[in-house]
Every structure is written in C-alpha cells, then in structure tokens.
Amino acid sequence: MTYRITCLTPTLVGDGSRLSPVDYMVWKDQLNILDQRRIFRMLAKGPRLDSYLVQIRRAERLRFAEWGGYAQNYAGRRVPLEHPSIAEILDRARPDTLHIPTFAASCNGVFLPGSAVRGAFRTALAFSRWRERGVEKVMAAAGERISGDRVPRRLAQTADNLEPRLGFGDGACASADLKIYYLRTARVQNTLTWKETVPSFAEMAAPGVAFEGHVRETGDSASLISAANAWSTALLDLHLAYARQGQLSALAASLEGLRFKAATLEPDACLLSIGWGAGFLGKTAALDTSGEAYRKILRAMPFYSRAIQTGLPFPKTRRIVHLDQKPAALPGWILFQLRR
Secondary structure (H helix, E strand, O other), rough: OOEEEEEOEEEEEEEEEEEOOEEEEEOOOOOEEOOOOOOOHHHHHOOOOOOOHHHHHHOOOOOOOHHHHHHHEEEEEEEOOOOOOOHHHHOOHHHHHOOEEEEEOOEEEEEEEEHHHHHHHHHHHHHHHHHHHHHHHHHHHHHHOEEEOOOOOOOOOOOOOOOEEEOOOOOOOOOOOOOEEEEEEEOOOEEEEEEEEOOOOOOOEOOOOEEEEEEEEEOOOOHHHHHHHHHHHHHHHHHHHHHOOOHHHHHHHHHHHHHHHOOOOOOOOEEEEEOOOOOOHHHHOOOOOOOHHHHHHHHHHHHHHHHHOOOOOOOEEEEEEOOEEEEEEEEOOOEEEEEO
C-alpha cells in the first residue's frame, strides 16, 4: 500500500539544516546557493584559498557587487523567491536573521520524512481518545501529577496504546517546486499587531507539490483517518476564528477553503498539519487551552508560564506565510491519501 501527500499550503519538513548568510546570494529574484566544496577544491589548487577563507570569515553576507562571480559560476542550487519583493526585504534584514531553514534532502533529492506524518497521526489519535474520555478529565489527572516546579515526563500519557496503526516510509518527490517564502508572526489580543521581531524566511515546498511513499498497515486505518480529520477540523476552526478576529481576510479565505475540503474528502483521505511553523496548536492533542486544569499544566512549564500568567487567550500568535505580499496562509497543511 502507498500514500500520496499533496501540499495545500507552503510546507517545510526539514532536517535541522540552515543556510547561513554567507552560503547564498540574492540574484535575479532567486537565491543562488554556493557550492562551497567545489569552491574550496578550485581555490586549493592555488594560493587563494587562505584569502578566501579570511574574507568569508569577515563577511556578514554575500552581496552581488563583491561575490557575483561566485554566485553565477559556483551555485550548487538556485531557489526562486516566492515574490520579487522578498529580495528587498532580505537586503534590509539583519544578518543574524538570515539563517534560512531548508527542506529535508538526501543524495537522491528532496524527500518528506515519514516521521513527520507519523507524528501528526499520533497527535490526531490522542485527540480522538481524549475526546472520548473527556479532555478535562485527562488534563485534571495530568495536573495532579505535577509536584513543585518539575513536570514529570509523559505527563498526559494514558494506558491507551496511542501508536498509529500505519507505518510510514519517507515520501519521494519526482520534481520538488521549492521556493523561499516570507513569514511574519501575528499577535491577536483585542486587535491585530505584528511582532516587532524581524521577519523570517524559509525554503518550503509550494502548494501542489506531491510526495509518495509506502505504508505498512497493521490495523484499522479507517478509524485513524477519521481521527485525523476530526483533529484537523477542530484545529481549522480555531485558526479560522483567529483570522476573523484579526480581520485577516486572505488568511480566512484560505482556511475556509481547507475547511470545505476537509468536509468533502473521500474515506481514504484526510487533512493534516505537519512540519515547521505549525506552532503550539499544531503539536497538541488538547486544543482548548482555556480550561483551568490545562492552564495549570502550562503555568508549570517555564517556556509557557509567562504567557499564561497574563490571563490572555493562549496561544495569541500565529506564524503566517505572506503570498503575493499578503498574509494569506498557515504553513504545513497537506492532503494525505491512502492508495490500496
């Protein structure tokens, strides 16, 4: 049995690698990524390698006026920008913000790690099990296990076997359409504001890119697909309410389209949120963060405690992909299809 994943919004599933500002150069509305090993081999044949290394060490970024010859002749990859305006934004950004996460790739090309799909299904299955049992009861039981300032590992684990009943191989891509996307973080409290931190950039698979891989079925896949759709629908409803509150019309239209697709899928298909940029809600099986038992757990976690202490709705931020210069999509939404 095989699966097919189609990206519905820009998606990044990386391997932890990032491009530093001296690994690439913006040229003709694209990122030219230098093949540094090829450059080292070429310069090692003469006396220029030491001076090149000194210049690279001192440089904060590569600019065309100084490094254009390298960008044209020794580019290992060329990745287009999603919109020409991104070139100007990159040029104005601080060098320490220009470390760009890249899509997972091997010697055979771009691939989608099966672990990313498995993790999303596991979250969806936990959501389904906890909803049947009562999320408040699960959170209350987990809250009772908190002692002092230390939160136990596997805090909300139950006796249920939450292992997905599908085994996923990595997804291969025949022709990956990767682009550099521009993202900003929105904050909605009473009104919409954008975080004053500088924007971020990422190499992402464009909508329509497809990955295919093998699946090992060991149980009832129908219930797992159903759980995934239930989780995705609840998550989309939360995001849609957020977009409407922030008056983000383009984002709301995108989410409404995803919500409609989720309601009209075939039995062997579901929507999932995977990869980088999905935020807190994209990784949790308990979506309603307003309950006191849930907030008690979050207050005990140093990373979230400050946000919870404000008493405001949590989470109040979303990382939003700008398309055609408009905040228009949330990253990482895919269509998953089983093929028997």
